[in-house]
Amino acid sequence: DAGVTQSPTHLIKTRGQQVTLRCSPKSGHDTVSWYQQALGQGPQFIFQYYEEEERQRGNFPDRFSGHQFPNYSSELNVNALLLGDSALYLCASSRWGVNQPQHFGDGTRLSIL
Amino acid sequence: KQEVTQIPAALSVPEGENLVLNCSFTDSAIYNLQWFRQDPGKGLTSLLLIQSSQREQTSGRLNASLDKSSGRSTLYIAASQPGDSATYLCAVRREGRLAFGKGNQVVVIP
DSSP states (O other), X not given: OOOOEEEOSEEEEOTTOOEEEEEEOOTTOOEEEEEEXXXXXXXXXXEEEETTEEEEEOSXXXXXXXXXXXXXXXXXXXXXXXXXXXXXXXXXXXXXXTTXXXXXXXXXXXXXX | OOOEEEEOSEEEEETTOOEEEEEEEXXXXXXXXXXXXXXXXXXXXXXXXXXXXXXXXXXXXXXXXXXXXXXXXXXXXXXXXXXGOEEEEEXXXXXXXXXXXXXXXXXXXX
């Protein structure tokens, strides 16, 4: 039973570019959340998707956008990259519901030059 | 705004000792609290989830307690092993999002 899978594992971009990160949820899960983890910090919530709609959003600018597909997989898009966007981006999946545990992938390490 | 604090930030213990990791949060209106383990450069592995109505959860050598009214949780790891070396993160659930602490970085010395 495959867990949460994310691609790519590493990515290097330059300032001003755009990036797309991908996430496939664990089998049986229909809800996907994205988090940003800077070095030495805890993950920060970006947004959550369910039924192909953004359900909640954290304190991130509009440069961060997402999408969920009918098969529950999800993309995170970041436009106009800044040096401060360098981080580990984590995807978490769960069944819909506030008491469902979230399961995380290994993340995408994004480096901005 | 929910704030989650983990103390101590880092600790080293000799193999065989029990580990005690603390987590505090400012807003007691949570649905649940989840403890995770993170190895360097890796994602998060869920260890235990405690619902807001529960006082503790146990899994093998791990035991986590929750005192929602005082905004505290403690993770106990019995008889620590070198393989327990990692960063341990606690996260509280409020609606759809998890709010994390910065983690307890643990080194178990053989």
